[in-house]
Amino acid sequence: MNLGVFNRVNLKDIGDNMYSEWASLSILIQEGLEDSQSVLEKFAPGVGREVTLSIVRQLATNLGIAQAAEPSPLITDKEVQWCMEVICFGLSLPLIEHDTIRDCVNVYCEWLSALYTSPKISVPKPITDDPNYYARKIISHFHNLFVPRKGEAADTINKQAVLCHRVLRTLQQVSRSCATLERDTWECLLLFLIGINDALLAPPAIREDTGEQLCERVLGVLLELFIY
Template identity: 45%
Template sequence: METSTATLEEAAGWSRRNLIGLFTAGESHDALNASFNESLEKKTRFTKNADEHLLVKWTMEVLCYGLTLPLDRDTVKLCVDVYTDWLMALGSPKDSTPPPISREPNLYVQKILRHLSSLFLSRWDQQSPVYLSLCQQVLHAVQSLARENATMSRDTWETLLHFLLHINHAMLAPPTAAGGVVSDLSVAVLLEVWLLSCARCFPSRSLWQMCRQMLSSWRHQAAVVQQWSRVVAALTSRLLLLNFGPSFPPFKVPDEDAALIPADLDDERIPHTWFRFLHLFSNPVELVGDSLDEAFRGDVQLPKIFFRAIKGISLLVDAFLGVQVSSDWLAMDQSLSGGAAHVSVLSCFPPSVGRDVAVAVVKPLAAGLGNPNICSLLRTERQ
């Protein structure tokens, strides 16, 4: 697999190779400062004329290059402020939004997302509080764009998902633990936006394949297994209600996790979404097996992450068997820091549902995780 930086530079498209990047360093700064003084600090006012598209194009060249500059001045922040404002052109555009963007918001939002990828390129000052704050600002803006907008075209949805995949890959693929608020937020936003896309513009097969391939290289990050487990559990809760009705023992998840499932996600899409999300994590045995990449061997977190993944799958098996678990089951996240996991069994398997039927339902889950014996490994013996 290519390095995360190379992948992100390809996704960014413009990056450091735009027109301003062809100048010398001094000329680039002069052009940038002149453009900011003339346009950006005046809220980028545009008038209707034949050249307005060229003005927007030039301004976006400036903004794209500005995102790659050091953080010792306010330039990068100003670029992020302008672009996060312009992203809202699809929903509630501001008065300062240039007319060309207001008229063709999908086209320009796609370009803006490609440019914003430049912010997440590897840089020496990426641990700076200012940089982390700017990354959070972009992630929150993208989250709002997906939540509040119902007019995005398929191309825009796909560009948005590509953007989130590539920036997550840049942060999470390296063998060192990412940690931190930004990486945790980035994973959460990716999965939430992906769910929203399932409701409004179901991702293509190639996007699902890309997501599975990339996510398999992030599994050494604790945030990935935690967020994936939350989403799959919430989808399972909805799936059981849909398939077995209210008489089947409910699989209760915290309200904040249940809220991850979009209200407008059609019932007919629930099984497909659940099945594909379940497969995103691939086979968790690869985290501790002989096939483990050399770069990850010796990582003391991997056994804990493996346990977290297997425990989450075990709860799904319990849910299909009709065994209720307490709504605070996510307390088992303590296992990642050495704490003991505890799951409370609240009821036995309901007599109204045949055990053989429930086991038959669970078999596809087991087979899909790459280990045909996983049910026998995970299923708790009931007396």
């Protein structure tokens, strides 16, 4: 059972300490939210959008979805981390940019194959050299995808839910199949799941929003990984 994240906040007997211990866990969740912020948020929204659309489209062409997969052009940590700032921002775009958000999800799900014995050819070498470090950054960035967008139509919310399901399936497969997951990566994954449960299920509830569509699935994955 993966209790490391709860050991870090010194969970004790339920009683007078319950609120303070939950507050400690909330601090860890907040730290995770800070890891999901992109430097592109410092600029005007239009600037971040234009950068993201161009970069993510190019990265997605290497994945082998519409054509043969190709090796990644990213060869240094600096290059990878710069692109990850862009993808992080892309995952927070309005749902009208569904194609770009989908490409961000596809890129990150492919890059998580670095945790397996035989990574996909499109995974940058810096990620295959240090897969757990980059997996933690990817997992933290995925939080942006799950954040409910206000005022979106039902069909676009459905598209968001489909992408969220894709991410949850990928993370489930990683947790079940990868023997290389480090303790810090497990803790990051559990904190991510707790954080998105909080983002999706916290009141006030809104009918037919992303939380309503995903609540059962997200809770199920959290419980599965906790007892795995």
